[in-house]
Amino acid sequence: MGLLSLAIxxxxxFGVVLLAAGRDEQAGMVRALALVGALASFAVTLPLVxxxxxxxxxxxxxxxxxxxxxFNLHYHLGxxxxxxxxxxxxxxxxxxxxxxxxxxxTDRVASYMGAFLILSGLMIGVFCxxxxxxxYVFFEATLIPMYIIIGVWGGPKRVYAAxxxxxxxxxxxxLMLVALVYLYFKSGGSFDILTWHKLxxxxxxxxxxxxxxxxxFSVKVPMWPVHTWLPDAHVEAPTGGSVxxxxxxxxxxxxxxxxxxxxxxxxxxxxxxxxxxxxxxxxVVYIGLVALVQQDMKKLVAYSxxxxxxFVTLGxxxxxxxxxxxxxxxxxxxxxxxxxxxxCIGVLYDRVHSREIAAYGGVANRMPMFAAFAVLFAxxxxxxxxTAGFVGEWMVILGAVKFNFWVAFLAATTLVFGAAYTLWMxxxxxxxxxxxxxxxxxxxxxxxxxxxxxxxxAAVLAMGLFPKPITxxxxxxxxxxxxxxxxxxxx
Numbered sequence: 001m002g003l004l005s006l007a008i009x010x011x012x013x014f015g016v017v018l019l020a021a022g023r024d025e026q027a028g029m030v031r032a033l034a035l036v037g038a039l040a041s042f043a044v045t046l047p048l049v050x051x052x053x054x055x056x057x058x059x060x061x062x063x064x065x066x067x068x069x070x071f072n073l074h075y076h077l078g079x080x081x082x083x084x085x086x087x088x089x090x091x092x093x094x095x096x097x098x099x100x101x102x103x104x105x106t107d108r109v110a111s112y113m114g115a116f117l118i119l120s121g122l123m124i125g126v127f128c129x130x131x132x133x134x135x136y137v138f139f140e141a142t143l144i145p146m147y148i149i150i151g152v153w154g155g156p157k158r159v160y161a162a163x164x165x166x167x168x169x170x171x172x173x174x175l176m177l178v179a180l181v182y183l184y185f186k187s188g189g190s191f192d193i194l195t196w197h198k199l200x201x202x203x204x205x206x207x208x209x210x211x212x213x214x215x216x217f218s219v220k221v222p223m224w225p226v227h228t229w230l231p232d233a234h235v236e237a238p239t240g241g242s243v244x245x246x247x248x249x250x251x252x253x254x255x256x257x258x259x260x261x262x263x264x265x266x267x268x269x270x271x272x273x274x275x276x277x278x279x280x281x282x283x284v285v286y287i288g289l290v291a292l293v294q295q296d297m298k299k300l301v302a303y304s305x306x307x308x309x310x311f312v313t314l315g316x317x318x319x320x321x322x323x324x325x326x327x328x329x330x331x332x333x334x335x336x337x338x339x340x341x342x343x344c345i346g347v348l349y350d351r352v353h354s355r356e357i358a359a360y361g362g363v364a365n366r367m368p369m370f371a372a373f374a375v376l377f378a379x380x381x382x383x384x385x386x387t388a389g390f391v392g393e394w395m396v397i398l399g400a401v402k403f404n405f406w407v408a409f410l411a412a413t414t415l416v417f418g419a420a421y422t423l424w425m426x427x428x429x430x431x432x433x434x435x436x437x438x439x440x441x442x443x444x445x446x447x448x449x450x451x452x453x454x455x456x457x458a459a460v461l462a463m464g465l466f467p468k469p470i471t472x473x474x475x476x477x478x479x480x481x482x483x484x485x486x487x488x489x490x491x
Contacts, residue, residue, distance in 0.1 A: 002063040003048055004077040007087055008125045011041040011094065015117030018110045027109045031102055034113035038098045041120060042091035052084055054472050057480035059130065059194070067134070072189050076131040081477030082258050082328065085470055086127045086251060089335050092459075093247045094120040097240040099452045100343055104239070104350055105153065112153060116240060119145035126252050132180045132191040135259075136173070139216075139252060143169055146241065146249065154236040161229075161236035168229040172219035176260075179212035183264070197263040197484065206268035213261045214276075220253025223313060224283045227306050234302035235355070239346030242298065246305050247339035251331050254312045258328075258481070262316065266485040273317040280317070281410045283310030288417030292424070297348075297355045300425055301341045304381060307414055308334050308393075314411055315396040318403040319485065324478045325471055326395025332470060333380075333388035333463055340377040340456040344370075347449055348429075352438045357428050361435025366442040371430045373445075373453040378426045380460050382419040388463035 014037025018030060052060060059078030067073040079087065097116050105112045122145070125138035143166055151162035183196045190196075201209070219226045230250075234242045262269050284307050291303035308330065315327025347370060348363070349355055364371035380387035383394075393414065400408035434440050445453070463470065 002061060002077070003044060004061050004063055004079065004087075004124075004128045006044045007041065007048070007091065008077075008121045008128065010044055010121070011037055011091070011117040011124075012121035014038075014041070015114040015119075015121070018114035018117065021110075023110065027106070030110045030113060031098075034098050034117060035095075037117050038091070038095040038120070041117075042088065042095050045088040045091045045124075048079065048084065048087055049473075052079075052473055054081070055476060057081065057477045062130075067131070071133075071191075073133050073191055074131045075134060076192065077128040078130045079128055081474035082481065083127045083255065084473050085328075085332050086248075086255065087124050089332055090120055090123050090127070090248050092455075093244060093335060093339055096339065096343070096452050096455060097243055099448060100243070100346065101238075101240050102448055104346075108152065112149070112238075112240075115145040115149050116244065119149075119244065123248050123252065127255060130193050132183065132193055132196065134191075135193065136177060136180055139256075140170070140173055142249065142252065146245065149241040150233060150237045153238040154241070156236075157232070158236045161232040164229045165233045168219050168222075168226065172226070173216045175212040176216035179209050182209070193259065199264070201265065203267050203271065206265035207271065210261055210265040210268035210272060213256065213265070217253040217256035217261065218279075220256070221250055221309050221313060222253070222306065223279050223310070224287060224306070227283070227287070230306060231299050231302040234305075234342075235296060235298050239342060239349070242302075242342040242346075243339040246301075246342060247335040250305065250309055251335065254309065254316075254327070254331055257313065257316050262485050263481060269317065269485060270319070273319070276313055276317045277407060280310040280314035281407065283307055284314070284411055284414045285417070288414055288421070291421040292417065294421070295357055297345045297357055297425060297429070298342070300357075300421060301338065301345065301381075304341075304418065304421065305334070305338050307418070308338070311393055311396050311411065311414065314407075315392075315399060318396075318399050318407070319482060320399045320402055321475070321478055321482060322395050322402065323399030324482060325474055326392050326397075326399055328392075328474055328478070329395060329467060329470060330392025333392050333460075336456055336459045336463065337377060337380045337387075337389050340373075340453065340460065341381055343452060343456070344374045344377060347445060347453075351442055354438075357425055359436075360429040360439060362431065362433050362439055363442065364430045365434050366439060367444045369450065370445045370453070373457055374430060375426060376457055377460065378422045380464070381422045383415050386461070386464045388460045388467075390464060391467045 062078040065075045067075045122142045129135035287307045294300040312327045315323040380389035383389045
């Protein structure tokens with residue numbers, strides 16, 4: 001078993017053990033075992049980073065074995081510069097989620113921890129799969145643990161939110177399945193994704209494939225106008241569910257564009273780039289304005305995530321190295337920043353049991369240590385230079401300027417709107433006089449909360465101040481992708 005298989009199946013194995021053996025009366029042991037599983041899974045991903053060769057666009061750490069021989073299905077794994085950083089990011093966020101739930105989740109602890117560990121392995125499988133059907137299995141299987149997490153541990157409208165999340169994402173993926181089957185027959189009976197990249201396809205076929213993939217990936221990102229499931233899911237999900245949903249699950253759809261839409265249908269990607277750019281700009285501008293009027297902190301950060309992911313799809317479809325690299329950097333940085341924002345909301349909710357901005361005021365007077373972390377993450381969410389939130393957005397804006405000044409101008413409005421809705425929330429929640437007796441009784445964060453927020457703060461600052469290791473690993477793969485996309489399959 002190679003490193004990628006270990007990264008996928010180790011958390012799944014720990015999760016299954018927890019589901020099978022864990023009981024609420026053994027909560028202490030369950031939490032310890034979950035933390036061991038999460039840390040071991042993260043440790044397995046570190047050699048991938050250390051051993052990665054930045055000088056090649058070829059797949060690395062490749063594993064291949066027969067899966068279902070009759071249909072030529074293979075258990076085929078590998079990573080390149082496009083997918084490398086999402087593997088350790090997923091494992092790292094899982095460690096944070098386990099720490100975050102340590103004292104907060106007291107009901108069905110084993111099931112909660114087990115669901116997150118299994119989900120972690122399945123999401124890593126999406127980023128590593130090089131067989132089309134294996135990708136589809138992992139891609140769809142991620143819905144099950146998240147559906148359970150929202151439906152069991154969520155808020156009052158959790159069943160509605162869980163069904164909406166499941167139906168939106170499942171229905172979008174059905175067209176992708178049709179596209180995968182077509183490519184299987186077109187390639188002579190192969191589900192190898194890299195083989196599909198080389199297929200000479202006419203534009204009309206590429207267009208159909210492009211929109212089949214678009215149906216699946218746009219919902220997952222989510223892009224406007226198929227974004228409406230996300231605020232509901234975030235509001236009703238427990239804190240850990242919101243963290244994983246924002247930090248990792250939204251990236252599955254964006255990654256799908258990189259691995260399927262662009263290389264398999266490059267001519268269609270160029271043909272319909274204007275359409276995708278328009279939807280991305282609507283997400284950046286319109287959803288930014290929607291975030292401004294939110295009274296619920298979770299909804300505000302959820303809409304903020306949609307606006308930030310609009311930057312990602314914009315970067316992909318301006319077809320230059322700065323744009324694509326910036327979009328991938330934005331995906332990684334958004335994983336840290338959005339996860340941290342939802343954790344901060346969770347810290348307040350655990351104490352006051354309200355997500356309404358109006359229920360707070362002057363929190364910094366009673367929780368100065370926590371407020372320092374929260375303001376740092378808020379600044380990163382605004383795109384403050386020196387934080388992770390700045391790097392990707394700046395790269396995409398620079399790439400957009402090379403593509404079209406007015407596209408870049410509209411994209412840059414996110415810096416204004418992002419600052420407006422984030423600082424408005426920060427001012428009303430953290431600063432000013434103590435607003436009520438609930439805030440008066442607040443106690444600052446303890447060692448556990450300091451640890452999880454401190455780890456994320458270190459990641460946000462490290463990536464903001466020194467993003468070179470992340471960009472160096474992806475440069476060659478991005479150049480290879482753009483070179484491939486630039487060569488028309490019609491000639």
